[in-house]
Amino acid sequence: MTGFGHVGKSLLLAGLALLAAPLSAEEKVLAPAEIVAAAPKADWVAIAPSDLLVMDLAPDAQGKSRRVVIQLMPAPFSQGWVSNIRKLAAARFWDGLSINRVQDNYVVQWGDADGDDKAKARKLPTDLAEVPQKDYTAKFTPDLFRQRYTSWGKRDAIVSVGPMTVGSALSADHSEDRSFADAYTVNVGFARGFPIGMSYKPRSNYADPRSARDDDRPDQVWPVHCYGMVGVGRDMPPNTGTGAELYTVIGHAPRHLDRNIALVGRVIEGMEHLSSLPRGTGNLGFYETAAERTPIVSVRLGSEVPGLPAYEYLSTESGSFARYADARANRRDAFFIQPAGGADICNIPVPVRRAK
Amino acid sequence: MTGFGHVGKSLLLAGLALLAAPLSAEEKVLAPAEIVAAAPKADWVAIAPSDLLVMDLAPDAQGKSRRVVIQLMPAPFSQGWVSNIRKLAAARFWDGLSINRVQDNYVVQWGDADGDDKAKARKLPTDLAEVPQKDYTAKFTPDLFRQRYTSWGKRDAIVSVGPMTVGSALSADHSEDRSFADAYTVNVGFARGFPIGMSYKPRSNYADPRSARDDDRPDQVWPVHCYGMVGVGRDMPPNTGTGAELYTVIGHAPRHLDRNIALVGRVIEGMEHLSSLPRGTGNLGFYETAAERTPIVSVRLGSEVPGLPAYEYLSTESGSFARYADARANRRDAFFIQPAGGADICNIPVPVRRAK
Numbered sequence: 283m284t285g286f287g288h289v290g291k292s293l294l295l296a297g298l299a300l301l302a303a304p305l306s307a308e309e310k311v312l313a314p315a316e317i318v319a320a321a322p323k324a325d326w327v328a329i330a331p332s333d334l335l336v337m338d339l340a341p342d343a344q345g346k347s348r349r350v351v352i353q354l355m356p357a358p359f360s361q362g363w364v365s366n367i368r369k370l371a372a373a374r375f376w377d378g379l380s381i382n383r384v385q386d387n388y389v390v391q392w393g394d395a396d397g398d399d400k401a402k403a404r405k406l407p408t409d410l411a412e413v414p415q416k417d418y419t420a421k422f423t424p425d426l427f428r429q430r431y432t433s434w435g436k437r438d439a440i441v442s443v444g445p446m447t448v449g450s451a452l453s454a455d456h457s458e459d460r461s462f463a464d465a466y467t468v469n470v471g472f473a474r475g476f477p478i479g480m481s482y483k484p485r486s487n488y489a490d491p492r493s494a495r496d497d498d499r500p501d502q503v504w505p506v507h508c509y510g511m512v513g514v515g516r517d518m519p520p521n522t523g524t525g526a527e528l529y530t531v532i533g534h535a536p537r538h539l540d541r542n543i544a545l546v547g548r549v550i551e552g553m554e555h556l557s558s559l560p561r562g563t564g565n566l567g568f569y570e571t572a573a574e575r576t577p578i579v580s581v582r583l584g585s586e587v588p589g590l591p592a593y594e595y596l597s598t599e600s601g602s603f604a605r606y607a608d609a610r611a612n613r614r615d616a617f618f619i620q621p622a623g624g625a626d627i628c629n630i631p632v633p634v635r636r637a638k
Numbered sequence: 639m640t641g642f643g644h645v646g647k648s649l650l651l652a653g654l655a656l657l658a659a660p661l662s663a664e665e666k667v668l669a670p671a672e673i674v675a676a677a678p679k680a681d682w683v684a685i686a687p688s689d690l691l692v693m694d695l696a697p698d699a700q701g702k703s704r705r706v707v708i709q710l711m712p713a714p715f716s717q718g719w720v721s722n723i724r725k726l727a728a729a730r731f732w733d734g735l736s737i738n739r740v741q742d743n744y745v746v747q748w749g750d751a752d753g754d755d756k757a758k759a760r761k762l763p764t765d766l767a768e769v770p771q772k773d774y775t776a777k778f779t780p781d782l783f784r785q786r787y788t789s790w791g792k793r794d795a796i797v798s799v800g801p802m803t804v805g806s807a808l809s810a811d812h813s814e815d816r817s818f819a820d821a822y823t824v825n826v827g828f829a830r831g832f833p834i835g836m837s838y839k840p841r842s843n844y845a846d847p848r849s850a851r852d853d854d855r856p857d858q859v860w861p862v863h864c865y866g867m868v869g870v871g872r873d874m875p876p877n878t879g880t881g882a883e884l885y886t887v888i889g890h891a892p893r894h895l896d897r898n899i900a901l902v903g904r905v906i907e908g909m910e911h912l913s914s915l916p917r918g919t920g921n922l923g924f925y926e927t928a929a930e931r932t933p934i935v936s937v938r939l940g941s942e943v944p945g946l947p948a949y950e951y952l953s954t955e956s957g958s959f960a961r962y963a964d965a966r967a968n969r970r971d972a973f974f975i976q977p978a979g980g981a982d983i984c985n986i987p988v989p990v991r992r993a994k
Contacts, residue, residue: 467978
């Protein structure tokens with residue numbers, strides 16, 4: 283919540299009211315990773331193998347295998363492109379193609395280095411959808427997340443008040459007030475395990491921004507560009523890309539791409555095989571010679587990969603996630619002397635693991 | 639500005655008042671890089687060679703040289719550690735040491751892999767200062783930046799009103815209000831070419847947060863952890879590190895480290911030699927074997943390196959920087975269909991180049 287705009291004083295005060303219920307002494311000292319490790323099995327959500335995309339790169343210089351596992355975006359987000367990607371994987375489109383672009387602090391991109399035309403002549407499925415720009419966002423529906431706000435307050439002041447994991451906290455003398463606003467949109471949070479942005483429908487009483495109420499609901503929702511997120515390369519608008527050309531974020535979250543490019547998933551294992559690739563020296567980080575490109579051996583849906591481990595993510599509506607997010611925003615482990623009292627949405631990466 | 643807290647409606651309205659003076663049509667279409675390229679020479683600030691730290695790594699597997707150039711932090715920030723670093727470079731402390739840790743989406747760290755004790759017995763200068771925790775921040779003084787606010791508004795609504803490059807914008811129906819707040823502190827901006835965080839002194843009238851006024855001034859200021867920033871490794875507090883153990887950020891800005899670790903500079907050239915290193919497989923990304931470490935050939939102050947190019951940065955108080963920051967917050971180049979209307983402080987990297 284930004285303070286100005288869609289959530290006013292009432293949420294803030296609701297948050298303050300809960301300051302009287304701090305975490306127990308034992309919980310206070312847990313680092314974020316320890317909270318995740320202690321999360322009960324019930325707080326983890328299985329990821330269906332059919333929702334995974336497994337990319338095997340050529341072995342590295344030492345002969346070590348390089349597998350990248352991507353979790354595809356759940357409905358209602360980007361499903362037109364996700365559907366295309368399933369068809370592309372089924373058609374073995376990426377097999378034998380390569381990683382062609384590595385731009386420092388930005389993206390790694392893969393697909394057909396020779397461009398779309400040749401790709402089309404090659405093995406591009408003929409039934410790919412042309413997805414419209416409007417699908418960069420989805421309509422909010424009440425089932426998207428539970429009606430549960432989590433506001434992160436100052437040290438020892440975790441508050442959990444009822445649908446988005448963003449909030450505000452006032453300090454006693456206002457010298458350390460926090461408003462965990464987002465620089466890119468009115469509000470941010472998590473839905474179905476993914477970080478999202480939200481916009482709100484104008485209401486007549488917004489002539490005075492402070493009149494916004496706690497029960498305001500989002501209008502449009504969309505996934506946001508955090509580290510490791512996977513998106514769809516495209517040319518100029520209104521072209522939105524097919525999904526044949528993909529990239530992942532390897533630097534500081536390029537949030538200006540939100541709602542300008544489709545996000546279709548995130549890397550959940552093997553990110554280091556992409557982030558540590560040599561940077562390209564051409565324009566935009568493209569490799570200047572074919573020899574620099576990393577060959578893609580195959581890309582398959584997880585359901586087609588024998589022996590693939592089972593993966594699960596920490597439910598973003600679980601109490602464990604709320605505590606983890608709070609601990610990310612208020613570092614209390616022994617190393618820290620100055621907990622921030624807030625955290626950027628992209629600094630609360632959703633925990634994903636091999637199922638135990 | 640966060641909306642709640644230290645800047646209230648008055649700044650917001652001051653910003654709105656300027657919406658009537660949009661950029662010219664020609665300026666509107668310039669991409670951020672184009673604005674930087676067009677900046678007059680007068681908007682660039684020379685970096686003294688004595689304020690550079692030049693780290694030469696062992697050549698890569700193809701025999702290519704790897705040089706990393708670091709700009710040391712200007713006063714009033716972190717000068718105790720910076721002074722130690724000058725002594726360490728003069729003592730050739732790092733020569734023959736190595737890069738020992740590469741943690742994905744976090745940091746690359748270098749120093750003595752055998753730890754402090756051996757280092758001390760080795761060639762650690764005996765006159766290094768023990769810098770106190772309080773020096774993680776500096777006292778604000780009016781000469782730190784001009785009294786000039788820059789607020790970034792919505793598309794075509796750049797406003798430039800008077801010391802920090804952060805602001806708010808209201809939209810006509812409040813459905814797209816923006817408050818470019820920071821999740822980690824009350825306010826952020828730029829001073830002497832570096833991104834900084836700020837806190838404010840409590841004032842008696844802060845009982846009502848909306849009573850804050852435009853002429854409020856920061857109390858404490860400190861550098862923030864953006865991509866490429868260089869910091870000082872340390873053990874548990876109150877130890878603050880000497881500067882012998884350094885790291886740089888290679889992922890999403892770990893802003894929770896702000897005010898918990900000293901920042902002493904930023905990488906201005908050769909970042910790719912660090913960010914593309916193989917990730918360590920040990921705890922915290924430390925390499926598990928000595929063979930994985932990248933040797934450091936030498937670390938010198940720039941004034942000791944013959945033939946070093948001259949470097950300069952775009953003044954963060956220049957009109958060119960204000961336009962560049964606005965363009966980062968409101969992408970108008972042809973690729974973009976949805977300018978964000980705001981930008982994270984770490985998504986406005988200060989342009990640095992070899993002097994022309």
